[in-house]
Amino acid sequence: MSKNFFFHFRPRHIPAGALCFTLTWGLGGMAALMLTQQLLTGLLLNIFYQPLPVLAYQSVEHIQTTIFLGRLVRNMHHWIGHALIIVVFLHLLRVFFSGAIYPPRRTNWFVGLGLAFLVLLANFSGYLLPWDQLSYWAVTIATSMLSYLPLIGIPLQEMLRGGEEVGAATLQLFYFFHTGIVPASLFLLLLYHFWFIRKAGGVYLPHKKTNPEAVKGKFVPVVPNLLVRELAFAAIVTSLLLLFSMFVDAPLGAMANPHLTPERVKAPWYFLGAQELLLHVHPLVAVFFLPLGIGSFLILLPFIKAKEEQPQRWLRAVFVIGIVLLLILTIIGIWFRGPGMRLMWPW
Amino acid sequence: MAMVEKISSSRRSFLARIWVGLGIIALLQLFTGAVAYFMSGRKQVEKNTPELLRAGVISDFPPGSVTSIVKGHLYLNCLDDGGFLAISRKCTHLGCSVPWVVESEQFECPCHASHFDVTGDVLKSPASRALDLYPVSFEKGVVLINISTPIKRTGFVREQLVYAQKSG
Ligand code: FES
Numbered sequence: 094m095s096k097n098f099f100f101h102f103r104p105r106h107i108p109a110g111a112l113c114f115t116l117t118w119g120l121g122g123m124a125a126l127m128l129t130q131q132l133l134t135g136l137l138l139n140i141f142y143q144p145l146p147v148l149a150y151q152s153v154e155h156i157q158t159t160i161f162l163g164r165l166v167r168n169m170h171h172w173i174g175h176a177l178i179i180v181v182f183l184h185l186l187r188v189f190f191s192g193a194i195y196p197p198r199r200t201n202w203f204v205g206l207g208l209a210f211l212v213l214l215a216n217f218s219g220y221l222l223p224w225d226q227l228s229y230w231a232v233t234i235a236t237s238m239l240s241y242l243p244l245i246g247i248p249l250q251e252m253l254r255g256g257e258e259v260g261a262a263t264l265q266l267f268y269f270f271h272t273g274i275v276p277a278s279l280f281l282l283l284l285y286h287f288w289f290i291r292k293a294g295g296v297y298l299p300h301k302k303t304n305p306e307a308v309k310g311k312f313v314p315v316v317p318n319l320l321v322r323e324l325a326f327a328a329i330v331t332s333l334l335l336l337f338s339m340f341v342d343a344p345l346g347a348m349a350n351p352h353l354t355p356e357r358v359k360a361p362w363y364f365l366g367a368q369e370l371l372l373h374v375h376p377l378v379a380v381f382f383l384p385l386g387i388g389s390f391l392i393l394l395p396f397i398k399a400k401e402e403q404p405q406r407w408l409r410a411v412f413v414i415g416i417v418l419l420l421i422l423t424i425i426g427i428w429f430r431g432p433g434m435r436l437m438w439p440w
Numbered sequence: 441m442a443m444v445e446k447i448s449s450s451r452r453s454f455l456a457r458i459w460v461g462l463g464i465i466a467l468l469q470l471f472t473g474a475v476a477y478f479m480s481g482r483k484q485v486e487k488n489t490p491e492l493l494r495a496g497v498i499s500d501f502p503p504g505s506v507t508s509i510v511k512g513h514l515y516l517n518c519l520d521d522g523g524f525l526a527i528s529r530k531c532t533h534l535g536c537s538v539p540w541v542v543e544s545e546q547f548e549c550p551c552h553a554s555h556f557d558v559t560g561d562v563l564k565s566p567a568s569r570a571l572d573l574y575p576v577s578f579e580k581g582v583v584l585i586n587i588s589t590p591i592k593r594t595g596f597v598r599e600q601l602v603y604a605q606k607s608g
Binding site (some may be wrong): 233234236237238240252255259262266288337351353354355356357358359368369372 | 453479482510513524530533534535536537539550551552566
Protein backbone atom coordinates (compact mmCIF):
# COMPACT_ATOMS: atom_id res chain seq x y z
CA MET A 94 0.00 0.00 0.00
CA SER A 95 2.65 2.49 1.02
CA LYS A 96 4.64 1.32 -1.93
CA ASN A 97 1.73 1.91 -4.26
CA PHE A 98 1.35 5.39 -2.87
CA PHE A 99 5.00 6.04 -3.51
CA PHE A 100 4.67 5.00 -7.13
CA HIS A 101 1.98 7.57 -7.67
CA PHE A 102 4.82 10.03 -7.47
CA ARG A 103 7.64 7.99 -8.92
CA PRO A 104 7.68 5.51 -11.78
CA ARG A 105 9.42 2.16 -11.42
CA HIS A 106 11.77 2.80 -14.28
CA ILE A 107 13.13 5.96 -15.77
CA PRO A 108 15.28 6.70 -18.81
CA ALA A 109 18.95 6.60 -17.91
CA GLY A 110 19.25 10.11 -19.32
CA ALA A 111 16.94 11.44 -16.61
CA LEU A 112 19.55 10.68 -13.97
CA CYS A 113 21.81 13.41 -15.28
CA PHE A 114 22.34 15.95 -12.50
CA THR A 115 22.61 19.02 -14.70
CA LEU A 116 19.14 18.35 -16.03
CA THR A 117 17.60 19.78 -12.87
CA TRP A 118 20.57 20.72 -10.69
CA GLY A 119 18.53 19.08 -7.98
CA LEU A 120 16.82 22.39 -7.33
CA GLY A 121 13.23 21.24 -7.08
CA GLY A 122 14.18 18.36 -4.83
CA MET A 123 16.27 20.71 -2.74
CA ALA A 124 13.31 23.05 -2.31
CA ALA A 125 11.06 20.18 -1.23
CA LEU A 126 13.70 18.96 1.19
CA MET A 127 14.11 22.40 2.70
CA LEU A 128 10.36 22.84 3.01
CA THR A 129 10.24 19.64 5.02
CA GLN A 130 13.05 20.90 7.21
CA GLN A 131 11.12 24.12 7.73
CA LEU A 132 8.11 22.11 8.79
CA LEU A 133 10.12 20.17 11.34
CA THR A 134 12.10 23.07 12.81
CA GLY A 135 8.93 25.18 12.75
CA LEU A 136 7.04 22.61 14.77
CA LEU A 137 9.85 22.57 17.30
CA LEU A 138 9.90 26.36 17.61
CA ASN A 139 6.13 26.44 17.90
CA ILE A 140 6.26 24.43 21.11
CA PHE A 141 7.70 27.40 22.98
CA TYR A 142 6.73 30.38 20.88
CA GLN A 143 3.99 32.75 22.11
CA PRO A 144 2.32 35.02 19.56
CA LEU A 145 1.77 38.10 21.73
CA PRO A 146 3.82 41.31 21.80
CA VAL A 147 6.54 41.29 24.48
CA LEU A 148 5.90 37.59 25.19
CA ALA A 149 6.84 36.76 21.61
CA TYR A 150 10.23 38.39 21.99
CA GLN A 151 10.79 36.83 25.38
CA SER A 152 9.85 33.38 24.15
CA VAL A 153 12.32 33.66 21.27
CA GLU A 154 15.00 34.69 23.74
CA HIS A 155 13.98 31.76 25.89
CA ILE A 156 14.30 29.38 22.94
CA GLN A 157 17.74 30.77 22.16
CA THR A 158 19.19 30.81 25.63
CA THR A 159 17.61 28.07 27.72
CA ILE A 160 16.16 25.46 25.39
CA PHE A 161 18.48 22.57 24.51
CA LEU A 162 19.67 23.15 20.91
CA GLY A 163 17.11 25.95 20.71
CA ARG A 164 19.51 28.38 19.10
CA LEU A 165 20.49 25.86 16.45
CA VAL A 166 16.87 25.09 15.63
CA ARG A 167 16.04 28.78 15.30
CA ASN A 168 19.16 29.42 13.22
CA MET A 169 18.22 26.62 10.86
CA HIS A 170 14.66 27.82 10.51
CA HIS A 171 15.89 31.33 9.85
CA TRP A 172 18.59 30.55 7.30
CA ILE A 173 16.68 27.84 5.47
CA GLY A 174 13.80 30.31 5.15
CA HIS A 175 16.05 32.75 3.34
CA ALA A 176 17.82 30.09 1.32
CA LEU A 177 14.49 28.70 0.16
CA ILE A 178 13.67 31.90 -1.64
CA ILE A 179 16.91 31.69 -3.58
CA VAL A 180 16.48 28.00 -4.35
CA VAL A 181 12.89 28.46 -5.49
CA PHE A 182 13.98 31.37 -7.67
CA LEU A 183 16.74 29.27 -9.27
CA HIS A 184 14.33 26.38 -9.74
CA LEU A 185 11.98 28.69 -11.59
CA LEU A 186 14.83 29.84 -13.84
CA ARG A 187 15.90 26.27 -14.54
CA VAL A 188 12.39 25.21 -15.49
CA PHE A 189 12.00 28.18 -17.79
CA PHE A 190 15.30 27.74 -19.56
CA SER A 191 14.91 24.02 -20.05
CA GLY A 192 11.56 24.75 -21.66
CA ALA A 193 9.43 22.66 -19.31
CA ILE A 194 6.64 25.21 -19.28
CA TYR A 195 4.61 24.12 -22.30
CA PRO A 196 1.73 21.63 -22.33
CA PRO A 197 1.42 19.09 -20.81
CA ARG A 198 3.49 20.79 -18.11
CA ARG A 199 1.87 24.17 -18.34
CA THR A 200 -0.50 23.55 -15.43
CA ASN A 201 2.43 22.54 -13.29
CA TRP A 202 4.16 25.81 -14.10
CA PHE A 203 1.15 27.60 -12.61
CA VAL A 204 1.19 25.32 -9.58
CA GLY A 205 4.87 26.16 -9.20
CA LEU A 206 4.17 29.89 -9.38
CA GLY A 207 1.57 29.42 -6.66
CA LEU A 208 4.13 27.58 -4.55
CA ALA A 209 6.70 30.33 -5.07
CA PHE A 210 4.16 32.90 -3.95
CA LEU A 211 3.37 30.84 -0.86
CA VAL A 212 7.06 30.54 -0.02
CA LEU A 213 7.38 34.32 -0.16
CA LEU A 214 4.28 34.68 1.98
CA ALA A 215 5.61 32.17 4.50
CA ASN A 216 8.88 34.04 4.74
CA PHE A 217 7.27 37.44 5.04
CA SER A 218 4.73 36.35 7.67
CA GLY A 219 7.50 34.72 9.66
CA TYR A 220 9.51 37.93 9.57
CA LEU A 221 7.37 39.61 12.19
CA LEU A 222 7.27 36.78 14.69
CA PRO A 223 10.50 37.45 16.67
CA TRP A 224 9.02 40.88 17.51
CA ASP A 225 12.37 42.62 17.64
CA GLN A 226 13.15 46.08 16.28
CA LEU A 227 14.27 44.70 12.94
CA SER A 228 11.14 42.65 12.34
CA TYR A 229 8.77 45.31 13.65
CA TRP A 230 10.11 48.07 11.43
CA ALA A 231 10.72 45.87 8.41
CA VAL A 232 7.08 44.84 8.49
CA THR A 233 6.00 48.44 9.08
CA ILE A 234 7.91 49.55 6.00
CA ALA A 235 6.76 46.64 3.87
CA THR A 236 3.08 47.04 4.77
CA SER A 237 3.38 50.80 4.29
CA MET A 238 4.22 50.15 0.66
CA LEU A 239 0.62 48.97 0.29
CA SER A 240 -0.69 52.40 1.16
CA TYR A 241 0.49 53.63 -2.22
CA LEU A 242 -2.03 51.41 -3.98
CA PRO A 243 -4.97 53.47 -5.19
CA LEU A 244 -8.34 52.98 -3.41
CA ILE A 245 -7.75 49.57 -1.87
CA GLY A 246 -4.31 50.40 -0.48
CA ILE A 247 -5.24 51.85 2.91
CA PRO A 248 -8.11 49.41 3.69
CA LEU A 249 -5.89 46.52 2.68
CA GLN A 250 -3.11 47.81 4.87
CA GLU A 251 -5.42 48.23 7.86
CA MET A 252 -6.86 44.77 7.34
CA LEU A 253 -3.40 43.26 7.29
CA ARG A 254 -2.32 45.20 10.38
CA GLY A 255 -5.65 44.90 12.16
CA GLY A 256 -5.45 48.60 12.92
CA GLU A 257 -3.50 51.66 11.91
CA GLU A 258 -0.20 50.46 13.27
CA VAL A 259 1.60 47.15 13.44
CA GLY A 260 0.56 45.67 16.78
CA ALA A 261 -0.88 42.69 18.60
CA ALA A 262 -3.55 42.10 15.94
CA THR A 263 -0.88 42.07 13.24
CA LEU A 264 1.19 39.54 15.13
CA GLN A 265 -1.84 37.33 15.65
CA LEU A 266 -2.70 37.39 11.96
CA PHE A 267 0.87 36.83 10.79
CA TYR A 268 1.22 33.94 13.21
CA PHE A 269 -1.93 32.37 11.85
CA PHE A 270 -0.68 32.75 8.30
CA HIS A 271 2.77 31.49 9.11
CA THR A 272 1.78 28.41 11.09
CA GLY A 273 -1.66 27.66 9.68
CA ILE A 274 -2.96 28.42 6.27
CA VAL A 275 0.32 28.97 4.43
CA PRO A 276 2.09 25.71 5.34
CA ALA A 277 -1.14 23.75 4.91
CA SER A 278 -1.72 25.03 1.39
CA LEU A 279 1.98 24.75 0.63
CA PHE A 280 2.16 21.05 1.33
CA LEU A 281 -1.10 20.24 -0.43
CA LEU A 282 0.05 22.10 -3.48
CA LEU A 283 3.45 20.45 -3.24
CA LEU A 284 1.89 16.97 -3.45
CA TYR A 285 0.02 18.10 -6.51
CA HIS A 286 3.24 19.52 -7.98
CA PHE A 287 5.01 16.19 -7.61
CA TRP A 288 2.12 14.11 -8.82
CA PHE A 289 1.93 16.28 -11.89
CA ILE A 290 5.55 15.65 -12.82
CA ARG A 291 4.85 11.93 -12.71
CA LYS A 292 1.74 12.40 -14.82
CA ALA A 293 3.64 14.37 -17.43
CA GLY A 294 6.12 11.51 -17.76
CA GLY A 295 8.82 12.35 -15.24
CA VAL A 296 11.55 14.91 -15.29
CA TYR A 297 11.56 16.95 -18.46
CA LEU A 298 14.03 15.73 -21.04
CA PRO A 299 14.88 18.48 -23.50
CA HIS A 300 14.46 17.96 -27.22
CA LYS A 301 12.25 14.92 -27.00
CA LYS A 302 11.20 15.40 -30.58
CA THR A 303 14.44 16.54 -32.11
CA ASN A 304 16.55 14.11 -30.15
CA PRO A 305 14.56 10.96 -29.47
CA GLU A 306 17.70 9.08 -28.46
CA ALA A 307 17.69 10.76 -25.07
CA VAL A 308 14.34 9.23 -24.27
CA LYS A 309 14.66 5.96 -26.12
CA GLY A 310 17.95 5.07 -24.47
CA LYS A 311 17.99 2.38 -21.88
CA PHE A 312 15.72 2.46 -18.84
CA VAL A 313 16.99 1.90 -15.32
CA PRO A 314 15.03 1.04 -12.16
CA VAL A 315 14.35 3.96 -9.88
CA VAL A 316 15.30 1.96 -6.80
CA PRO A 317 18.21 2.13 -6.26
CA ASN A 318 19.55 4.31 -9.09
CA LEU A 319 17.58 7.48 -8.50
CA LEU A 320 16.87 6.93 -4.84
CA VAL A 321 20.52 6.65 -3.86
CA ARG A 322 21.42 9.79 -5.74
CA GLU A 323 18.59 11.70 -4.14
CA LEU A 324 19.47 10.55 -0.66
CA ALA A 325 23.13 11.43 -1.12
CA PHE A 326 22.23 14.86 -2.41
CA ALA A 327 19.80 15.42 0.46
CA ALA A 328 22.51 14.42 2.94
CA ILE A 329 24.97 16.89 1.43
CA VAL A 330 22.48 19.76 1.41
CA THR A 331 21.36 19.02 4.95
CA SER A 332 24.86 18.91 6.34
CA LEU A 333 25.78 22.19 4.63
CA LEU A 334 22.71 23.89 6.09
CA LEU A 335 23.45 22.42 9.48
CA LEU A 336 27.05 23.57 9.38
CA PHE A 337 26.08 27.07 8.37
CA SER A 338 23.49 27.29 11.15
CA MET A 339 26.00 26.09 13.69
CA PHE A 340 28.36 28.96 12.99
CA VAL A 341 26.14 31.85 11.93
CA ASP A 342 23.50 33.07 14.35
CA ALA A 343 20.13 34.38 13.23
CA PRO A 344 19.87 38.04 14.18
CA LEU A 345 17.74 39.13 17.13
CA GLY A 346 17.77 42.84 17.91
CA ALA A 347 16.27 44.73 20.80
CA MET A 348 12.59 44.28 21.54
CA ALA A 349 10.19 46.08 19.20
CA ASN A 350 9.62 49.70 20.15
CA PRO A 351 6.91 51.48 18.12
CA HIS A 352 8.27 54.87 19.19
CA LEU A 353 11.82 54.48 18.03
CA THR A 354 12.99 53.50 14.59
CA PRO A 355 16.55 52.21 14.71
CA GLU A 356 19.18 53.26 12.22
CA ARG A 357 19.77 51.03 9.23
CA VAL A 358 16.35 49.43 9.25
CA LYS A 359 15.30 47.89 5.98
CA ALA A 360 12.43 45.96 4.47
CA PRO A 361 13.04 42.21 4.02
CA TRP A 362 15.78 41.79 1.43
CA TYR A 363 13.55 40.32 -1.27
CA PHE A 364 11.52 43.55 -1.19
CA LEU A 365 14.56 45.78 -1.43
CA GLY A 366 14.46 45.76 -5.22
CA ALA A 367 10.95 47.19 -5.12
CA GLN A 368 11.94 49.61 -2.39
CA GLU A 369 14.97 50.78 -4.32
CA LEU A 370 12.72 51.36 -7.29
CA LEU A 371 10.35 53.26 -5.03
CA LEU A 372 13.09 55.87 -4.61
CA HIS A 373 13.36 56.52 -8.32
CA VAL A 374 9.94 56.05 -9.90
CA HIS A 375 6.36 56.86 -9.10
CA PRO A 376 5.27 54.68 -6.14
CA LEU A 377 2.38 53.29 -8.11
CA VAL A 378 4.83 51.74 -10.55
CA ALA A 379 6.93 50.13 -7.87
CA VAL A 380 4.17 48.64 -5.75
CA PHE A 381 1.47 48.03 -8.32
CA PHE A 382 2.51 47.88 -11.95
CA LEU A 383 5.80 46.12 -11.29
CA PRO A 384 4.41 43.15 -9.33
CA LEU A 385 1.41 43.01 -11.63
CA GLY A 386 3.71 43.06 -14.65
CA ILE A 387 6.02 40.36 -13.31
CA GLY A 388 3.09 38.20 -12.26
CA SER A 389 1.24 38.36 -15.56
CA PHE A 390 4.47 37.95 -17.51
CA LEU A 391 5.20 34.71 -15.67
CA ILE A 392 1.65 33.47 -16.14
CA LEU A 393 1.55 34.32 -19.83
CA LEU A 394 4.98 32.84 -20.60
CA PRO A 395 3.81 29.33 -21.50
CA PHE A 396 1.25 30.73 -23.93
CA ILE A 397 3.87 32.38 -26.08
CA LYS A 398 4.72 30.18 -29.01
CA ALA A 399 7.72 27.95 -28.47
CA LYS A 400 10.38 27.09 -30.98
CA GLU A 401 11.48 23.44 -30.94
CA GLU A 402 10.04 23.08 -27.44
CA GLN A 403 12.20 25.92 -26.20
CA PRO A 404 11.28 29.49 -25.37
CA GLN A 405 12.14 31.71 -28.29
CA ARG A 406 15.36 33.67 -28.38
CA TRP A 407 13.84 37.09 -27.78
CA LEU A 408 11.77 35.76 -24.91
CA ARG A 409 14.83 34.41 -23.21
CA ALA A 410 16.55 37.73 -23.74
CA VAL A 411 13.64 39.62 -22.13
CA PHE A 412 13.71 37.16 -19.25
CA VAL A 413 17.44 37.56 -18.68
CA ILE A 414 17.29 41.35 -18.86
CA GLY A 415 14.44 41.40 -16.34
CA ILE A 416 16.35 39.21 -13.92
CA VAL A 417 19.55 41.22 -14.24
CA LEU A 418 17.67 44.46 -13.53
CA LEU A 419 15.94 42.94 -10.52
CA LEU A 420 19.24 41.61 -9.21
CA ILE A 421 20.99 44.95 -9.64
CA LEU A 422 18.23 46.81 -7.78
CA THR A 423 18.16 44.23 -5.01
CA ILE A 424 21.93 44.21 -4.62
CA ILE A 425 22.06 48.00 -4.44
CA GLY A 426 19.26 47.92 -1.88
CA ILE A 427 20.96 45.31 0.28
CA TRP A 428 24.60 46.34 0.25
CA PHE A 429 24.99 49.80 -1.20
CA ARG A 430 22.58 51.73 0.99
CA GLY A 431 24.05 52.91 4.24
CA PRO A 432 22.38 54.73 7.12
CA GLY A 433 19.96 57.34 5.89
CA MET A 434 19.80 55.60 2.49
CA ARG A 435 23.03 57.21 1.38
CA LEU A 436 24.71 55.36 -1.42
CA MET A 437 27.91 53.87 -0.07
CA TRP A 438 30.39 51.11 -0.56
CA PRO A 439 29.64 47.96 1.40
CA TRP A 440 33.16 47.69 2.78
CA MET B 441 -33.36 5.78 -30.38
CA ALA B 442 -30.89 8.44 -31.40
CA MET B 443 -33.44 11.06 -30.42
CA VAL B 444 -33.86 9.59 -26.95
CA GLU B 445 -30.13 9.47 -26.44
CA LYS B 446 -29.73 13.07 -27.45
CA ILE B 447 -32.41 14.17 -25.02
CA SER B 448 -31.05 12.19 -22.13
CA SER B 449 -27.51 13.36 -22.74
CA SER B 450 -28.58 16.98 -22.86
CA ARG B 451 -30.61 16.42 -19.71
CA ARG B 452 -27.61 14.86 -18.08
CA SER B 453 -25.34 17.75 -18.98
CA PHE B 454 -28.01 20.14 -17.71
CA LEU B 455 -28.07 18.34 -14.39
CA ALA B 456 -24.30 18.30 -14.26
CA ARG B 457 -24.25 22.01 -14.81
CA ILE B 458 -26.68 22.52 -11.93
CA TRP B 459 -24.39 20.52 -9.71
CA VAL B 460 -21.41 22.63 -10.68
CA GLY B 461 -23.42 25.80 -10.11
CA LEU B 462 -24.53 24.62 -6.68
CA GLY B 463 -20.97 23.70 -5.84
CA ILE B 464 -19.74 27.16 -6.78
CA ILE B 465 -22.48 28.79 -4.69
CA ALA B 466 -21.56 26.60 -1.73
CA LEU B 467 -17.90 27.54 -2.09
CA LEU B 468 -18.75 31.22 -2.28
CA GLN B 469 -20.86 30.91 0.85
CA LEU B 470 -18.04 29.18 2.65
CA PHE B 471 -15.65 31.88 1.53
CA THR B 472 -17.87 34.82 2.58
CA GLY B 473 -18.55 33.07 5.85
CA ALA B 474 -14.84 32.72 6.49
CA VAL B 475 -14.16 36.35 5.57
CA ALA B 476 -17.00 37.59 7.81
CA TYR B 477 -15.71 35.39 10.63
CA PHE B 478 -12.28 36.90 10.19
CA MET B 479 -13.40 40.51 9.88
CA SER B 480 -15.77 40.41 12.85
CA GLY B 481 -12.87 39.55 15.10
CA ARG B 482 -10.93 42.53 13.85
CA LYS B 483 -13.45 45.32 14.54
CA GLN B 484 -11.53 48.49 15.08
CA VAL B 485 -12.06 51.18 17.65
CA GLU B 486 -14.59 53.72 16.46
CA LYS B 487 -12.49 56.25 14.64
CA ASN B 488 -14.49 59.41 15.04
CA THR B 489 -14.79 59.62 18.80
CA PRO B 490 -12.25 62.30 19.69
CA GLU B 491 -9.58 61.19 22.06
CA LEU B 492 -8.21 64.29 23.79
CA LEU B 493 -4.68 64.21 25.09
CA ARG B 494 -3.77 66.82 27.74
CA ALA B 495 -0.29 67.85 26.68
CA GLY B 496 0.37 70.36 29.51
CA VAL B 497 -0.10 74.03 30.36
CA ILE B 498 0.55 76.53 27.60
CA SER B 499 3.55 78.04 29.34
CA ASP B 500 5.31 74.66 29.12
CA PHE B 501 5.64 75.25 25.40
CA PRO B 502 7.41 78.58 24.80
CA PRO B 503 7.69 80.01 21.29
CA GLY B 504 10.40 78.27 19.30
CA SER B 505 10.10 74.96 21.15
CA VAL B 506 9.70 71.43 19.84
CA THR B 507 8.44 68.98 22.47
CA SER B 508 8.16 65.25 22.08
CA ILE B 509 4.84 63.87 23.35
CA VAL B 510 5.55 60.15 23.53
CA LYS B 511 2.03 59.05 24.38
CA GLY B 512 0.48 60.53 21.26
CA HIS B 513 3.45 59.55 19.10
CA LEU B 514 3.79 63.19 18.06
CA TYR B 515 5.69 66.45 18.49
CA LEU B 516 4.06 69.60 19.80
CA ASN B 517 5.72 72.56 18.13
CA CYS B 518 5.29 76.14 19.15
CA LEU B 519 6.67 78.30 16.35
CA ASP B 520 8.45 81.60 16.96
CA ASP B 521 5.24 83.59 16.53
CA GLY B 522 3.43 81.46 19.13
CA GLY B 523 1.48 79.33 16.64
CA PHE B 524 0.97 75.70 17.69
CA LEU B 525 1.26 72.60 15.51
CA ALA B 526 0.89 68.99 16.66
CA ILE B 527 2.93 66.97 14.20
CA SER B 528 2.72 63.19 13.82
CA ARG B 529 5.97 61.30 14.04
CA LYS B 530 4.95 58.85 11.40
CA CYS B 531 6.98 59.39 8.24
CA THR B 532 4.73 59.90 5.23
CA HIS B 533 7.08 57.83 3.10
CA LEU B 534 6.89 54.36 4.63
CA GLY B 535 5.84 54.89 8.21
CA CYS B 536 9.06 55.01 10.22
CA SER B 537 9.18 57.07 13.38
CA VAL B 538 10.81 60.45 12.67
CA PRO B 539 12.90 62.10 15.41
CA TRP B 540 13.55 65.85 15.72
CA VAL B 541 17.24 66.55 15.34
CA VAL B 542 18.20 69.55 17.42
CA GLU B 543 21.50 70.35 15.67
CA SER B 544 20.05 70.60 12.20
CA GLU B 545 16.64 71.83 13.40
CA GLN B 546 14.73 69.42 11.25
CA PHE B 547 12.97 66.06 11.38
CA GLU B 548 15.21 63.39 9.86
CA CYS B 549 13.83 59.97 9.03
CA PRO B 550 16.28 57.15 9.82
CA CYS B 551 14.83 54.85 7.17
CA HIS B 552 15.29 56.54 3.81
CA ALA B 553 16.48 59.96 4.90
CA SER B 554 13.46 62.12 4.23
CA HIS B 555 13.87 65.49 5.93
CA PHE B 556 11.09 67.77 7.19
CA ASP B 557 11.28 71.32 8.54
CA VAL B 558 9.82 72.56 11.81
CA THR B 559 6.35 72.87 10.28
CA GLY B 560 6.51 69.30 8.99
CA ASP B 561 7.00 70.35 5.38
CA VAL B 562 9.14 68.12 3.17
CA LEU B 563 12.71 69.36 2.73
CA LYS B 564 14.06 66.24 1.13
CA SER B 565 12.35 63.32 -0.63
CA PRO B 566 11.52 60.36 -0.89
CA ALA B 567 8.59 61.51 1.26
CA SER B 568 6.20 63.48 -0.89
CA ARG B 569 3.73 64.76 1.71
CA ALA B 570 4.24 66.87 4.81
CA LEU B 571 3.94 65.08 8.15
CA ASP B 572 0.36 64.59 9.38
CA LEU B 573 -1.19 66.97 11.88
CA TYR B 574 -3.41 66.52 14.93
CA PRO B 575 -6.00 69.15 15.86
CA VAL B 576 -4.86 71.37 18.74
CA SER B 577 -7.22 73.26 21.05
CA PHE B 578 -6.96 75.07 24.39
CA GLU B 579 -9.00 74.84 27.53
CA LYS B 580 -8.29 76.89 30.64
CA GLY B 581 -4.67 77.35 29.73
CA VAL B 582 -4.10 73.68 28.91
CA VAL B 583 -3.09 72.40 25.48
CA LEU B 584 -5.38 69.61 24.23
CA ILE B 585 -4.53 67.43 21.26
CA ASN B 586 -7.11 65.29 19.52
CA ILE B 587 -5.10 62.16 18.74
CA SER B 588 -7.87 60.05 17.25
CA THR B 589 -7.58 61.26 13.66
CA PRO B 590 -4.39 62.41 12.01
CA ILE B 591 -5.02 65.01 9.32
CA LYS B 592 -3.33 64.39 6.00
CA ARG B 593 -1.95 67.39 4.13
CA THR B 594 0.30 68.05 1.19
CA GLY B 595 2.20 70.97 2.68
CA PHE B 596 2.24 73.67 5.32
CA VAL B 597 -0.07 76.67 5.14
CA ARG B 598 -0.44 79.34 7.83
CA GLU B 599 -4.08 78.41 8.48
CA GLN B 600 -2.87 75.21 10.12
CA LEU B 601 -1.39 77.17 13.02
CA VAL B 602 -3.43 77.48 16.20
CA TYR B 603 -2.92 80.39 18.60
CA ALA B 604 -3.57 80.32 22.29
CA GLN B 605 -4.76 83.91 22.72
CA LYS B 606 -7.53 83.65 20.17
CA SER B 607 -9.32 80.65 21.57
CA GLY B 608 -8.70 81.57 25.17
S1 FES C 1 10.05 55.90 5.98
FE1 FES C 1 10.83 57.88 6.29
S2 FES C 1 12.01 58.16 4.53
FE2 FES C 1 11.18 56.21 4.19
